[in-house]
Amino acid sequence: MIKVDNVSKNYGSFTALHSIDLEIGDGEFIAVLGPSGCGKTTLLKLLAGFMGPTEGTISMDDTLLASAKRVLPPEKRNIGMVFQSFALWPHMTVAEHIKFPLSYHPNKIKEGKKELQERINEVLKLVGLNAMADRYPSELSGGQKQRVALARAIAPLPNLLLMDEPLSALDVELRMEMRKEIQKLHRETKASIVFVTHDQGEALAIADKIVVMNQGRIEQIAPPEILYTRPETEFVATFVGKCNLVKGQWQNAGFVPAIDSKNVWPDLGVAESFKGNGIYPVRPEQFQLTAAEQDGVQGIVSFVQYQGHEIHYTVEVGEETWTIHESVFASRFQPGDFVGISLKNAPVQQKSLFTR
Incomplete structure (x- = not known):
């Protein structure tokens, strides 16, 4: 369980987040939806540990991750991240991308080389890249690069997987295909997922629950069908469909x-x-x-x-x-x-x- 309690974030005189309250259950798929500048990426950075809140606290399973006085850094949190730009290393093969977090993540494999290789093979199979283990990013298509980014994030079995508009760089057909891949990974890994997007159709299609944000505030939190059929504010009604x-x-x-x-x-x-x-x-x-x-x-x-x-x-x-x-x-x-x-x-x- 991840709990965001009364969190605000200021940049000088500008308030990016206003008193955010949010709970993310174990294995829950949350989509954070809103227009550019609404605060969704700021919320993701706070969950990741890239910065701390001005007010409020963030905790995971009763462990304090962040407050105004103390921030647990990203490398000490059991999280995985998938970025919009893929952020792959050009000098590493697909297999090496998966091996890296298994060696340095807080949840890293502590067994020998055999167990490490078994986990790499397991993740490669999960994302459908068995035959491409020795390829470099320059030899991959956009969809394959995104699969590598997903594989790297899920390899160490994180409790929380953060995704920052991971499909926006892909074409329409590929985005539809990758939605299915992400849903499949969610079912198999059972990790909690926070998926940031500005695409309403994407949020409605893949999330268990949607958080709609506007101007640094949460407008409504609800399952997709409730959000669509029973919006609570004019903004939600017009932004979501x-x-x-x-x-x-x-x-x-x-x-x-x-x-x-x-x-x-x-x-x-x-x-x-x-x-x-x-x-x-x-x-x-x-x-x-x-x-x-x-x-x-x-x-x-x-x-x-x-x-x-x-x-x-x-x-x-x-x-x-x-x-x-x-x-x-x-x-x-x-x-x-x-x-x-x-x-x-x-x-x-x-x-x-x-x-x-």
């Missing part, structure tokens, strides 16, 4: 869109912060379009984008612009068409909700 923030009024158990008071939408688990601001967050796929003469909020289609499995519509609704995703098998609409908009699997009109 697309979201329409519909303005209106909350009355009793329903929401009345400002654009059309005849329509009432039921509460499908909307957070209190949205209700207080008179907002209903709706994901693009939660809307459905019908012909304009049918029930629903009325709008005009302004843009249509074909995406293979989906049609992405941009619809002008009064002074608001809504994004709506429909299946290619649903009714098709063209720019200029008048349409009705309603929530899927939800009654369009619920007058009884407002009976006093």
Whole structure:
């Protein structure tokens, strides 16, 4: 268990982290998600021991790793790190990259040469590099280099594996493949992983839990599905996937869109912060379009984008612009068409909700 307790980090007069509280369970895969400058890399550096907090403490299994007065250096922590730039040594072979941490890590192998070689072979097999043990980094592809970086990090069986945007230097297809590799390594090593990324799809695809950060603060911590379907703040709603923030009024158990008071939408688990601001967050796929003469909020289609499995519509609704995703098998609409908009699997009109 890693515990970050009320941690803040200042750089002069600038505060990079504000009172961060976070717990990472044994074997848990945590993705830290946020825009550039939100503090996610600063948090990773604190966990690694590259610097200490201005306030608060960081501990692992009841051992104090860092406070404002004392910082246990990286080489004395049972951690592994994977960097965005791979950070491989050009003069070392693949096998030598794996051997290095086994010789110098706090968790290093204390047995003889035979046991050391067995562990190297085991790790090579785990990352699928058995046939490339004697190759140098210059002889490897980008994906193979990333596998070497992963192998080096997991070789000494660290309790905590830190990854700083490890896939951002790879092309799209390779990133998809490496996501599977990282998930496989997580299952096999059972290490706790903190994976820093600014890619929402990446975080949703691979993490057990996502920490969303903004301006040095944690906005929400939740499993991917909860984070996507029940965001707690406007920032989370718009940063993690697309979201329409519909303005209106909350009355009793329903929401009345400002654009059309005849329509009432039921509460499908909307957070209190949205209700207080008179907002209903709706994901693009939660809307459905019908012909304009049918029930629903009325709008005009302004843009249509074909995406293979989906049609992405941009619809002008009064002074608001809504994004709506429909299946290619649903009714098709063209720019200029008048349409009705309603929530899927939800009654369009619920007058009884407002009976006093």
